[in-house]
Amino acid sequence: MNREYNAVTNEIKEQIKSSVEGKVYVGNEINEDFFHDEMPIYGEGIPDVVVRPKNANDVANVVRICYQNNLPIVPRGAGTGLTGAGVAIKGGVMIDLKSMNQILEYDDDNFVVRVQPGVYLNDLAQDALSRGYMYPPDPGEKFATIGGNVSTNAGGMRAVKYGTTRNYVKEMEVVLPTGEITRFGANVAKTSTGYSLINLMIGSEGTLGIITELTLKLITAPKETVSLVIPYENLDDCISTVPKLFRSNLNPQAIEFMEREIVLTSERFIGKSTFPKELEGIEIGAYLLVTFDGENRDMLDDIVEKAAEVVIEAGAIDVLVADTPAKIKDAWAARSSFLEAIEAETELLDECDVVVPINKIAKYINFVNKEGENYDFSVKSFGHAGDGNLHIYACSNSMEKDEFMRQVHEFMTVIYQKAYEMGGQISGEHGIGYGKKEYLKQFEGELNVNLMREIKKAFDPKFILNPNKII
Secondary structure (H helix, E strand, O other), rough: OOOOOOOOOHHHHHHHHOOOOEHHHHHHOOHHHOOOOOOHOOOOOOOEEEEEEHHHHHHHHHHHHHHHOOOOEEEEEEOOOOOOOOOOOOEEEEEEEHHHOEEEEEEEEOOOEEOOOOOOOHHHHHHHHOOOEOOOEEEEOOOOOOHHHHHHOEEEEEHHHOOOOOEEEEEEEEEEEOEEEEEEEEEOOOOOOOOOOHHHOOOOOOOOOOEEEEEEEEOOOOOOEEEEEEEEOHHHHHHHHHHHHOOOOOOEEEEEEHHHHHHHHHHHHOOOOOOOOOOOOOOOOEEEEEEEOOOOOHHHHHHHHHHHHHHOOOOOOOOOOOOOOHHHHHHHHHHHHHHHHHHHHHEEEEEEEEOOHHHHHHHHHHHHHHOOOOOEEEEEEEEEEEEEEEEHHHHHOOOOHHHHHHHHHHHHHHHHHHHOOOOOOOOOOOOOOOOOHHHHHHHHOOHHHHHHHHHHHHHHHOOOOOOOOOO
């Protein structure tokens, strides 16, 4: 849908400046970091104005001006997205929500915390932990904002046990595209009160409204944690272990898989080797990284013993136990650096975060690797083995950009098709944004996309909020 918008005149810029308590930047004052996200291959856009609001009223005042003048608005968090969702493709006004970064209140009786959307995931996680709580959602990018996490329904590594961000959002304050302020959800245990408007907002990537406050569920932090590094000779044996861990009722907090090549890339980047490359004369081809948590060490020791029996019987070469904070940190250091490591070694990069049923992971990755042999770029894969969310990267240091993009589009079309044949979908947590719209229409179908478009129209009749994203 290609709509026309009005220009942001000097008069409108002055109107915006006078309507907010926060800071407003125009022209050369706008940092180039706001022109793109972490996946610049999906294009850049230069906002005419960047607003750093102090509160919801600032946001509402700016949105109201944009609505009256038919101007595009782009809400943005930390800019760590990977689909171009937070990019001002149409110019207009960008609202930088990092400036609204306060942890407002803990409610110890109801196990919730109230925060502004610009709070970093890392800051909330650490602050909650200092009070004996855990905020379970654990996406890989710890310095993304909570508002951005909610806007993409980010899942992360602990989703296998604790669920995704959606499971922890109780209530939110939202500025609608008309400039009206409303609230969705409630701080209650259950509800059956009409359509779930809060769940439409979660994962909507800033296309339906702008989140200005969140009430989030917390849990009591587990007292003990242990991680296992489990090496295998090949990927098939590695992935086939995952359903067996579930059937053994071991309830892992996280299960990550990684192939040898991505581990080598990451260890070069961090300058430290943690994962074994050869054991008992066998070259390691793939790994599981599994974390368990619990109330006491004896409980975890029993779980580790049972898990070791399961994985060795399933073909693991060994089980390496990380049972101290330092060892756990080392075990996860390489996994946490995968994206940064790939970026450091790659000039041209594209990715997808396709999701498939967990019993189809090995078959799917083998298909992807085989398909990748038909192209001039290399393919690197890793992902969340416990929930089937796979991160697949196309990487090149030698191709021309146009040819790279042509080949990647062909590759992505083929592997998305295979994912749908296996019962999967395009994205597990990164979203659709600007870069994946064509695939959404192709594989979700015209009927479903039209339903999404009608929802968008109901919230945003002028289509000014984050235009040209998702649909």
